[in-house]
Amino acid sequence: MNSNINGVNYYYEWLSDYEPNRQTLVCFHGFTGTSQTFAPVFQKENDINILAIDLLGHGKTDCYVHPYRYQIECLCQDIALLTERLGIVDFSLLGYSMGARAALAFACLFPKKVQYLILESGSPGLESKAERMRRKNSDEHLAGFIMSHTLEAFVDKWENLSLFDSQKRLPTKIKETLRNERLSQSSFGLACSLWFMGTGVQPSFWQALSDIEVPILLIVGELDFKFQKIAKKIKTNKPDVSIKIVCDTGHCVHLEKPEIFSNLVHTFLFSYPNR
Numbered sequence: 001m002n003s004n005i006n007g008v009n010y011y012y013e014w015l016s017d018y019e020p021n022r023q024t025l026v027c028f029h030g031f032t033g034t035s036q037t038f039a040p041v042f043q044k045e046n047d048i049n050i051l052a053i054d055l056l057g058h059g060k061t062d063c064y065v066h067p068y069r070y071q072i073e074c075l076c077q078d079i080a081l082l083t084e085r086l087g088i089v090d091f092s093l094l095g096y097s098m099g100a101r102a103a104l105a106f107a108c109l110f111p112k113k114v115q116y117l118i119l120e121s122g123s124p125g126l127e128s129k130a131e132r133m134r135r136k137n138s139d140e141h142l143a144g145f146i147m148s149h150t151l152e153a154f155v156d157k158w159e160n161l162s163l164f165d166s167q168k169r170l171p172t173k174i175k176e177t178l179r180n181e182r183l184s185q186s187s188f189g190l191a192c193s194l195w196f197m198g199t200g201v202q203p204s205f206w207q208a209l210s211d212i213e214v215p216i217l218l219i220v221g222e223l224d225f226k227f228q229k230i231a232k233k234i235k236t237n238k239p240d241v242s243i244k245i246v247c248d249t250g251h252c253v254h255l256e257k258p259e260i261f262s263n264l265v266h267t268f269l270f271s272y273p274n275r
Helices: 073-087 100-110 129-148 151-159 162-170 174-185 185-195 209-210 225-235 258-269
Strands: 003-004 008-014 023-026 048-053 091-096 114-120 216-223 242-246
Touching: 003 073, 003 185, 003 216, 008 073, 023 100, 048 073, 091 100, 091 185, 100 114, 100 185, 114 258, 151 162, 151 174, 151 185, 162 174, 209 225, 216 225, 216 258, 225 242, 242 258
Parallel strands: 023 048, 023 091, 091 114, 114 216, 216 242
Antiparallel strands: 003 008, 008 048
């Protein structure tokens, strides 16, 4: 389904039947992903409304829009308007990788709308200006590669990053589905996402962590050492967060261990009866 938010068509899909008397979980995919990445994860859920959204530049959501619309603050404002239009006053929020950055930003910008926050392989951003500048240059270089090569050449390059080594062990059918999802993207949309919403240009939300009052769950793979380190640093800054490290799993936990991931999410969302 599509909804026009201030001139931008956002694609969203209910991955479960919607019932107004139960809580809603809104899902943000990662870079090169779409809302469909979560479809296999929540097939058996029947007590949560699952709403997945294609973020700007990805999937069936518009990509040819003004660059400022890609900025993470503008994206969050669009999502706030979209959920309001759907009649959802507040909800839980799940984000994977790039989507985790967007989910954390949303929780900081619209704290009264978020009930629970789940970050899979996520980061609050880079703390120093020098780190952000280095990453900005790296993101711009990758965006340039995307625009000067075929999408297939970029996907080949992307899939061979060490971050995704563990995905090579996935069943052939799942790997084919994942590759087709990446190949379905718009080169322009991916490049704009890097240029205007990449880690290098995103504000750092490290200092804002202490202001988030809702329960937070961090999910990270045992083989994803970089994001394990980030998760542990987040917990050092905010001791009340929960961390779940999933054994023998890399960056994309929800694809590599969908049943375990689903159980972790479900357990977390129902572990605070007083809320």
